[in-house]
Amino acid sequence: MTSRVSRLTCFALALSLALGSIPAFAQVGNAPLPRRPKVIAFSAAENVKELYVAIMGEVVNPGTYHVDPSALNLHSIVKKAGGFTADATKTIRVIRQGQLNHQESYSETVNSFLLPGDLLIVDSRPINASSSQVQEFVQEPTTIHASYQERVASAGVQIALLNVQDYPIVLRLRPDEANTVNIIENLGQPLELLANTKVISPDITTRSSADQGKFAIRLAGGSAVVFDRGTINRSRLPATLPKPIESEIALGAQSGLIGGSLGQSPELMNLGQRAFNSSNEASDFNSQVPLHAIQESLPSSAAKMGVPTEDLKNDLQPPVVSTRPRIANVPFTGTPRITNSSTETTQADSVVSEPIPQPDDSTIDSPSSSPMTGPSLSIDEPIASPSSFSGVQLLALLLVVGALIGAAVILRRTMDSNAFPQFSAPAMIPLISEPEIAAPMAKDQSSARTLLELLIKNELPIAFEAVEFPSELTLQGRIVAKPILRVDEPQNVLKQNGPHFETSEHQGGYSLQQMTAQLDTPDVGPVRRPHFMGAEKPKVAVAAKSSQEPRELPPNQVGERSNAPLANALFELEQGGRS
Amino acid sequence: MTIGLDLGSYQFRSIRTVEHKLIARCCPAVFATLVDTPAHRRLLQQSSTQFATCSDQLLIFGEAAREWSPMLNLSLTPLLRGGRIPTSDPVSRQVLTLMIDALLPSPAQANTLCIMTLPGGGLDQRIQNRDAEFFQQLVALRGYRPQFVTATLALAFAELNGDSFTGVAVTLGHTTCEFGIVHCGREIVRCVVMNGLSHFEGLPSLGEALDSREPLSTSANIERDYFRFFLEVVSEARGQFELDGTLKTLPRSMPVVCSGGITSVPAFLPLFQRAWDEAEWPVSTRPIRVANGINLTVARGCLIQAELEQPSSRRVA
Numbered sequence: 001m002t003s004r005v006s007r008l009t010c011f012a013l014a015l016s017l018a019l020g021s022i023p024a025f026a027q028v029g030n031a032p033l034p035r036r037p038k039v040i041a042f043s044a045a046e047n048v049k050e051l052y053v054a055i056m057g058e059v060v061n062p063g064t065y066h067v068d069p070s071a072l073n074l075h076s077i078v079k080k081a082g083g084f085t086a087d088a089t090k091t092i093r094v095i096r097q098g099q100l101n102h103q104e105s106y107s108e109t110v111n112s113f114l115l116p117g118d119l120l121i122v123d124s125r126p127i128n129a130s131s132s133q134v135q136e137f138v139q140e141p142t143t144i145h146a147s148y149q150e151r152v153a154s155a156g157v158q159i160a161l162l163n164v165q166d167y168p169i170v171l172r173l174r175p176d177e178a179n180t181v182n183i184i185e186n187l188g189q190p191l192e193l194l195a196n197t198k199v200i201s202p203d204i205t206t207r208s209s210a211d212q213g214k215f216a217i218r219l220a221g222g223s224a225v226v227f228d229r230g231t232i233n234r235s236r237l238p239a240t241l242p243k244p245i246e247s248e249i250a251l252g253a254q255s256g257l258i259g260g261s262l263g264q265s266p267e268l269m270n271l272g273q274r275a276f277n278s279s280n281e282a283s284d285f286n287s288q289v290p291l292h293a294i295q296e297s298l299p300s301s302a303a304k305m306g307v308p309t310e311d312l313k314n315d316l317q318p319p320v321v322s323t324r325p326r327i328a329n330v331p332f333t334g335t336p337r338i339t340n341s342s343t344e345t346t347q348a349d350s351v352v353s354e355p356i357p358q359p360d361d362s363t364i365d366s367p368s369s370s371p372m373t374g375p376s377l378s379i380d381e382p383i384a385s386p387s388s389f390s391g392v393q394l395l396a397l398l399l400v401v402g403a404l405i406g407a408a409v410i411l412r413r414t415m416d417s418n419a420f421p422q423f424s425a426p427a428m429i430p431l432i433s434e435p436e437i438a439a440p441m442a443k444d445q446s447s448a449r450t451l452l453e454l455l456i457k458n459e460l461p462i463a464f465e466a467v468e469f470p471s472e473l474t475l476q477g478r479i480v481a482k483p484i485l486r487v488d489e490p491q492n493v494l495k496q497n498g499p500h501f502e503t504s505e506h507q508g509g510y511s512l513q514q515m516t517a518q519l520d521t522p523d524v525g526p527v528r529r530p531h532f533m534g535a536e537k538p539k540v541a542v543a544a545k546s547s548q549e550p551r552e553l554p555p556n557q558v559g560e561r562s563n564a565p566l567a568n569a570l571f572e573l574e575q576g577g578r579s
Numbered sequence: 580m581t582i583g584l585d586l587g588s589y590q591f592r593s594i595r596t597v598e599h600k601l602i603a604r605c606c607p608a609v610f611a612t613l614v615d616t617p618a619h620r621r622l623l624q625q626s627s628t629q630f631a632t633c634s635d636q637l638l639i640f641g642e643a644a645r646e647w648s649p650m651l652n653l654s655l656t657p658l659l660r661g662g663r664i665p666t667s668d669p670v671s672r673q674v675l676t677l678m679i680d681a682l683l684p685s686p687a688q689a690n691t692l693c694i695m696t697l698p699g700g701g702l703d704q705r706i707q708n709r710d711a712e713f714f715q716q717l718v719a720l721r722g723y724r725p726q727f728v729t730a731t732l733a734l735a736f737a738e739l740n741g742d743s744f745t746g747v748a749v750t751l752g753h754t755t756c757e758f759g760i761v762h763c764g765r766e767i768v769r770c771v772v773m774n775g776l777s778h779f780e781g782l783p784s785l786g787e788a789l790d791s792r793e794p795l796s797t798s799a800n801i802e803r804d805y806f807r808f809f810l811e812v813v814s815e816a817r818g819q820f821e822l823d824g825t826l827k828t829l830p831r832s833m834p835v836v837c838s839g840g841i842t843s844v845p846a847f848l849p850l851f852q853r854a855w856d857e858a859e860w861p862v863s864t865r866p867i868r869v870a871n872g873i874n875l876t877v878a879r880g881c882l883i884q885a886e887l888e889q890p891s892s893r894r895v896a
Contacts, residue, residue, distance in 0.1 A: 072765065097823070109724065115768075451596060452886045455879065456740045458871055462594075462601040467681045468629065469640055475633035477669035479612060 012401040052167035052244050053114055055081045056158040057122035057222055058088035064167050064244040074104075075111045077120060080245075087124045093202075095119035098162055098226040100200055119160050119168045121222050123202070157221035159183070163229050164237065167244050173219075180225060181216035188236035196228040580687050581889060582723065583881025584695035585730070586714060588662040588753040588775065589840075593682040594878040601882075603875055604682050608698075610674050611644035611653040613637040631677070633670055640674055641681075662699020662754035662775075664710050672713070679717040686722045693723035694885040696730045696877060700755040700771035726888070731759025732766040733880025736887075738836045738870045745830070747864065750877065751812075751839035753777050758816040760825060760833075768825045770816045776841055778808065785844045802850060809854035817858050829862045838870035838877060 051072060056062035060082030067076060074092070084090060090106035096118050104112060106122075114120075156172040164187065173183075184193050194216075202222040219225065454460050582595040587608070594603045613619045615635045623630050623637065628647070631638045639647060648655050658664075658671050658678070665671055683693070695718060697711055711727065718725040731748040739746045744764035750757045754775035760767045779785075785805050820826050835855070841847050852867050870876040 111726070113766075451599065452883070454599070455596070455601075455883055455886060456736070458737070458879065460596065460599060460601045462603055462872070462875065465602055465604050467604050467606045467641055467678075469631075469677055469681050471629040473631040473677070475631050475638065475670055475673045477673070478634055479636055479638075479670050480665065480668045 008397065009400070012397065012404065015401070051116045053077050053116065053118050053120065054160060054168035054170050055120040055122065056160055056170045057120075058085045058124045059083065059122050060085060062158055062172075063170050064242065066244045066246045072114050072116070073111050074106065074114060074120070077114065078106065084122060085124075089123045089125050091123045093121040093123065095121065095160070095162070095168075095200060095224050098198070117166075117168060119162065119224055121160075121202070121224070123222070157219065157223075159219050159221070160224040161187075162224055162226045164227060164232050165234070165241070168224075169242055171242065175221075178219040178221075178223075179216040180219065183219075183225060186238070187232070187241075188238060189233060193227065193231055196231045198226040198228075200224040200226060581692045581694070581882060581885035582683065582686075583733075583878045583883075583885055584682065584693055584718065585733070585875075585878035585881055586696055586698045587877075588659050588698045588755070588777075589657070590874075591678055591682055592875055592878040594875055594882050595684070596882070601875075601879070603878065605874065606641040606678055606682055607645050608641075608658040608675075608678065609644050609655040610638050610640045610658065610671075611648050611651075611655050613639070613651065613653065631674075638670075638674065640678060659698050659754075662752075664713060675713075676717055679714070680721060683718065683721045683723060689722055690724040691722065692885045692888055693718050693725050694728050694733075694881040694888070695725055696728060696733060696881060698754070700730070700752070700757050700773075726885075728881055728884050729757070729759060729766060729769055730877050731757050731769055732761060733877045733884060734836060734838050734870060735759065735761035735766070735880070736764070736883040737876045737880035738838070739834060742834045746834035746836060749835065749837045749839075749867075751776060751837060751841050753840075756812040756816075758813075758820075760820065760829065762829075767828075768820065768823055770819045772812045772815050774808070774812055774815075776808075776839070779805070785841065785846050785850070802846070806850050806854055809851050810857055813851075813854050813858040817860055821861065826861050832863050832865055834865045835867045836870055837867055838873055840873065842869045843873050 051067050052064050053067055053072065054062075054064040055077050059078065062081060065077060065080045067080070071077075071080075078084065084106075091103060092106055093103045094101045094114070096115060101118075157175050157178045159171045159173055159178055161169040161171065161183070171183075180194060180197055180199065181191060184191060184197075199217050199219065200223065202220055451460075580595060582593055585592040585594075589609075590605060590607050592603060592605045594601055596602070612633075613623075613636065615632060615637050619637055623639065628639055628643045630643075631640075644653070644655055647653060656671075658675055664675065695714065697708070697714065699710075715725045715727075730750045730752075734748040734750055735744055735746065739748070739761065745762050746760075748757075748759045748761055752775050754773070754777055756772045756774060757769065758772070759769040782801070782804075785801060817826075837848075837851065842851075848867065848869055855864070855867060872879070
């Protein structure tokens, strides 16, 4: 008991000294404080608020995702969608602004930027013809041939709607319900809208024919229905259209067209699938229940688009997690136990506190990692039992603590006065702060700033390095002939660049530069002057010359440019000179 | 270490940081050929000019070619035609390889990030762009990890830091003129007008001091031609942006920054501003300004992007 009181007294003394120092430190307002790092606040601007990218096909969680501007790239979207399924080819088609923009192969090393409103379609591997899976739909005059391979296990075809909302919408439909007429009807739009729709089929080309506006088009998985902008009456759209997945935590709010799995948690997905598949096997498209039958079978007719009903939603409400107090009111009975509440939950707790697994939240694997039931050390017993101290002792202890705090405050104020100038606060603070922060700034201000900052502000000096090429390399191939040069006489301007008397190697002969260089060579002996060439002319040149018979005549006699005196002079030089 | 590589249609540039200094390498994307004679060889060797041989011709590249061409009256052959690598021209491809190798120093460590632009505005439909694959392969073979960025975004990184990286970035290139609308460091939309300043090759350049014997109207004619060109490309870009509907979402008073070789001419800015005003953009823009350090602005933007891509622990403090 005595030792406990002494320990508490020491603790109280230390606490009071610390508390007593606070006002003294608070008074030191004029002292230079250490520089704080600049905090840059990010806020979404108006026109980048709606950054949505949709992904469908062979990914784990297809759907429309709300992304940050920094995450507007392929890797982030694929990661948000939970990665690829086993059947993915990793060939991604990018639908941008209502048309197929490009197609690219997913690579871990190469990331590509996306634009808001992009729709990514991950293709699946081709399936053997012998398999029981649906390969393609019946080719009808008004049917778009679809070679997209939709896996049976995915229980429906994924269709994207563009220009319906401000973001692409990804739906999962039964194959026999997947046609443009049905979609337009379910969207509450008039059928005249068919004329303003375009279907981008899974094969690369965009199928758009005149017939599309007249008849229903059966859609294959991976198709995108593009409506003309402004043609959709949004006031008539059902409120139950799938919403974008705003964040990883709120994934459960996403709902599919028929309770699909578009971004939903697995439990939601399973319930939706159960409602969707009702009593049928998911392995056969043709045995699935039609859309209207499912809607009628649901207890509530709230959702024409087949969103989970109210009862279903009630079932899907997140369970209420009972949180226990951190310090229990249990009398102290022995040595205090420090336990992890997550490992000591009762069975009922463990059942209740198990969170709904989130599709994208891989960290929520166990109850211990749930944000609601996170691991926390809780002392389940009080520090001391209430019966340990009497009221008088506690009062005395509080008085002592108060007195000590007051004494510490007085002592500190006394120290701050001029009685002990060497220990005054302004003298002490630089000892702490200046060597770390201020001194480097005084030496070189630029060193305190990051290279990136200097680079952005263009404050770094620039030095130019010479570009060195390896010398005397031998390149393979044949130099492509240069463009034909001409002199634009009316303007007296040389079109194209380069000398207008240069002969290409097809013509053979000598260029002006070659002649000049040879004439300027100090070594007189081997110089072959043009008018002495005669028999000493190189064989190559002779052969080239001999291959062009009309060269016996001056150029102006063979229909070439007549007013080229220098060319004529060169020709005469090659022929042996005028003299 | 990271590096920025700006591959233009007419000039290649690389830039990197070494001990709080920017080290740049520039190389015109041209080569010239001379007949392989002892005199030419001796001339090039004595002047320490690197050259290569190919089918009885001597090839000199880049700055050396540009220096020697007026002296020897050589024709400069562009490595890229219309911003694209010419097909069936293996020699050009080999020279391109040499140039990329010369522009990129050996990386200190493998997979060093290299942010690069592509000539001719060719970043869209990259899968179909064989040039992109070619350049990507060259950079990767040099030991770098290539990533592409558009020239307009790089320009915004380099020049729009005072405007929260928001504004209109315009690059007036040799073969293309690119307009990019960048908002908070993200390029919302980009328009590449396939019309560059190569049309004016061989003609007196803007603001050039003309011979006094020339008629006085010649200078006005040059300005008129340039004005028409600017008006054409700016109007085209505005029309494309309007079709896209992007301009409606833009904040008011957007800054506009221009880069490109032509912007160094003093007569450029008033002329381009007049063309911009005449194109009647539906959003109000601030007075156009020209990028600082015109030659290396885009490359510096690439380097900024490369530094931003680095993990914070690797950024040099």
